[in-house]
Amino acid sequence: MNHNTATDPAPGCRAGCGACCIAPSISSAIPGMPDGKPAGVRCIQLDTDNLCKLFGQPERPAVCGNFGFDRELCGDGRDEALRLIGEWERLT
Secondary structure, three states, X not given: OOOOOOOOOOOOOOOOOOHHHOOOOEOOOEOOEOOOEOOOOOOOOEOOOOOEOOOOOXXXXXXXXXXXXXXXXXXXXXXXXXXXXXXXXXXX
C-alpha cells in the first residue's frame, strides 16, 4: 500500500506491485474491512492497477504507511515480493 501516483513514495518501491497489500495480515481496521485482513487476501482498498485507494488519506492504517520498500523483503519483482512477504508472514 505504498503508492497511488506514478512517483514512488519509497526508494525502490514498484508502482503497481501491491504485494504489501496482499501477502501480510493487517490486524487494524481498514475501510471496508473492519476486522483487518488475513495474510494472502487482497486488501479491498487495492485497485485494479494494484495501487492503494487510501494513499495519502487519514483513513489509511498506520501499519500500511510504515511498510516501506526493502530489497531483501521485496526482492526484484512482484512475484518475488509476494513470495518473500508471504514467507515473512508465516514466520511471524
